[in-house]
Amino acid sequence: MEHLEHRLEQVRRIKTxxxxxxxxxxxxxxxxxxxxRALSPGLPGYVVDADGGVLLDADGNSFIDFASGIAVTSVGASNxxxxxxxxxxxxxLTHTCFMVSPYASYVEVCxxxxxxxxxxxxxxxxxLNSGAEAIExxxxxxxxxxxxxAVVxxxxxxxxxxxxTMAMTAKNKPYKTGFGPFAGDIFRAPTSYPLRDGLSGQEAAARTIRMIEGEIGAENLACVVYEPIxxxxxxxxxxxxxxxxxxxxCREHDVVFVAxxxxxxxxRTGQWFACDHEEVVPDLITTAKALAGGMPLSAVTGRKEMMDAAVVGGLGGTYGGNPVACAAAxxxxEQMEELRLTERAQGIERATRKVFEPLVAEGIIAELRGRGAMMALELGKQKxxxxxxxxxxxxxVAARLKAAGVLTLTCGMDGNVIRLLPPLVINEDLLNEGLELMAQFLKEEAS
Incomplete structure (x- = not known):
């Protein structure tokens, strides 16, 4: 990976x-x-500056960032x-509302x-503004x-x-508990989870399709919404x-496929989109997070005839496509192209696999999966x-990493997955330092 120069010193340092x-x-x-009370931050430090692969807190502690604001700061937090x-x-102009008085940057982003x-x-x-708004x-x-x-x-x-989107989200706590009732006509289908179901892609798809046809019916179904990872x-x-x-x-039954x-x-996954891995083309695709380098902006992009189906005035919102956010996007x-971030994501994957594949072989990690700079370690034992x-x-492991100056996120329905989402502009030496420390703690805690 090419070394990039950053404004802040790219070091892990705990001073307090x-x-x-x-x-x-x-x-x-x-x-x-x-x-x-519901907002409870994970990092033990209030961030005052960020750049490249580090977060600097109010006390001068410098953390390696393996979270990117949940995959937002791909080009860096202060590019x-x-x-x-x-x-x-x-x-x-900070605002005019595109529906009232339009501006060029909105059109350029589209x-x-x-x-x-x-x-x-x-x-x-x-x-639009947020990922949830894009999905809606x-x-x-x-x-x-x-x-x-119907929505699957x-x-x-x-x-x-x-x-x-809470109705569409699977996990109860902390996302849904106490917040119902939820929107109707949402149906949950089985997905492909190779580690746990042992099915091939075709077998898993056949199971999913049987459920959809038997319990919902294609004639009632508007769309299938799926995260490619x-x-x-x-x-x-x-x-x-x-x-x-x-x-x-979906194509055979005139059902809209939303990625x-x-x-x-x-x-993030080493290609512009995760769908590109299998060269599949969704009807509609939603983007947000990394789109505007940290500014709130999301989008729905899709087939012209589908995007034009809503009545005039049926889509929009006061702040959607804000001009400052559009300029940021x-x-x-442009930075994603100039800095060749797809290639950098591939380099992050190679470094991650080099460190953690031996731990899979040793049985410390149940599975290392993902692509590019969207990698995960699932922890558990086969029985x-x-x-x-x-x-x-x-x-x-996550707690020890925070205490040592590495911010990571956990996920999974069972809370047993460590996810790696470093900024795509992180330099290789800092990346490797954080990965090696994680591997060390995994070995020590698993022994």
Whole structure:
């Protein structure tokens, strides 16, 4: 991987005797008094600066960032070209609302997404604020196009925290508990989970299709919504052929296939989109997270005839496609190309596999999976042909890493998966330091 120069020193350094340090501890006391209890940050430090692969807290502690703000800061948390674009845009207008008085940057972002998303068919795009909002609008578009209501989602899926997307999300705690009732006409189908089901892609797809045809009926189905690599559910990569078979069935039955690439898209998996791995083309694709380099922006991009199905005025929102966020997106997308972030993601995968594949062979890790800079370690032991998850080991390792200055995230329905989401601009020496420390702690805690 090419070494990149960054503004901040790219080092892991814990300066305070304990975490959080005194300044961060003071801020955390203020948080407890001022912020809703449900928001409980994971990092033991209040971030005042970030660049490349590090987060700097108020006490001068420098953490290796293996989270990227949940896959958002792919081009870096303070990418100079993105920051410059934001500042320049804000000089002229911070808001007008595209539905009221339009501006060019909204159109330019749509044109760019139409060009880079999978497929060479005619496409159109609508811009929104968050990933959940993109998913909701994709469902609206599919329903308007088909005239049907039912939506199929999958085991382990995560699609957001709004009422509709909570219904689409699988995991109860902390996302859904106490927040119902949820939107109706949402049906959950079995997915492909090779480690646990042992099925080929074709076998898993056949099981899914049987369920859809038997319990819902294609004639009632507006869309199938699928994460090509599941995110919060555990970075589950379906068996080869599952995705292609599912899309083929959708085409045959005029069902809209929606690819949720909010976490996996935009260079994260070593290609522009995770769908590119199997060369499959979704009807609609949702993006967010890395799209605007940290600014709130999301999108639905899809087939022209589908995107035009909603009535005039039926899509939109006050802040959707904000001009400052659009300027940031144009700069971030340009940086993805200039810095060759697909190649850097592939380099991150090679480094990750080099460190952790030996631990799979030793039985310390049940599975290393994912692609590019979207990799996961599932922890547990096989017993009588079934995986027994180990969330306790997962929590211990994650806690030790934070204390040592490495921020990681856990995920999975059983809480037994460590996910790796470093910024794609992280340098190799810093990446390797964090990976080696994780491997060391895994070995020590598993022994």
């Amino acid at each position: 005797a304990e975490l959080p340090g005194p300044k961060s501890k003071e801020w955390d006391e203020r948080r407890i008094n001022a912020v809703a 100079p070209k993105v920051a410059q674009a934001i500042a320049e845009a804000a000089k002229h 044109e760019k997404l139409n060009a880079i998303t999978p497929g060479d068919h005619e496409k159109k795009t609508v811009l 609008n994709a469902v609206k578009i599919a329903r308007a196009y088909t005239g049907r209501n 989602v999958f085991d382990n899926a995560y699609h957001g925290r709004t009422n509709l 599941q995110g919060e559910g555990g970075f589950i990569e379906p068996a080869e052929g599952f995705l292609a078979a599912l899309i083929a069935w 949720d690439e909010i976490q996996s898209g935009l260079c 144009l700069a971030a997308l 009588e042909g079934k995986l027994v998850p180990d969330p306790e080991l997962t929590s211990k």
